[in-house]
Amino acid sequence: VPGDHATYMRLALDQAHESPPKPTNFRVGALLVDEDTSTILSRGYTLELPGNTHAEQCCLAKYAQAHDLPEERVGEVLPPNSVIYTTMEPCGLRLSGNLPCVERIVRTKEGGNGIRKVYLGVKEPEKFVGKNKGRKVLEDNGIEVVHVGGFEEEILRVATAGHEK
């Protein structure tokens, strides 16, 4: 049965609950979906893969790994109408200096179809890097950004669970 946006965002939020709490990031969950066939291609959560990894990064890396490719070449194997559901908007800047997920999503257009749309549950709180400017970068690269409402309170509670109260 084709999932609706809420179904997929709920599944992304389930992923966020798997993330180990940490004071210096947010606990986020992401889903990679083929919109043509309503197939879930990959799931990911913050810190799932070794290193200081983000949910969207893990989602892409796992799908690439399943095709024996490094994450930076995932665009070569994405179906034509791939989308990402992420509980929090992709980062445009990271305090660690690691490559932001907006760049990882934009580069999926290299060598293939690339991610078409990003569905987000909440905007990034301004705690670490101030205002997140990633949305404009995605849109400037032809990637549609859509807010899926209804989960904000739970998304933020999960995202900040590792922060000092």
Ligand SMILES: Nc1nc(=O)c(N)c(NC[C@H](O)[C@H](O)[C@H](O)COP(=O)(O)O)[nH]1
């Ligand atoms: N969309 C998103 N997915 C994630 O999985 C995650 N952890 C963040 N978090 C954004 C926040 O801005 C960064 O976590 C801090 O800027 C610290 O940067 P690092 O995570 O250490 O690279 N945002």
Ligand SMILES: [Zn+2]
């Ligand atoms: Zn990120």
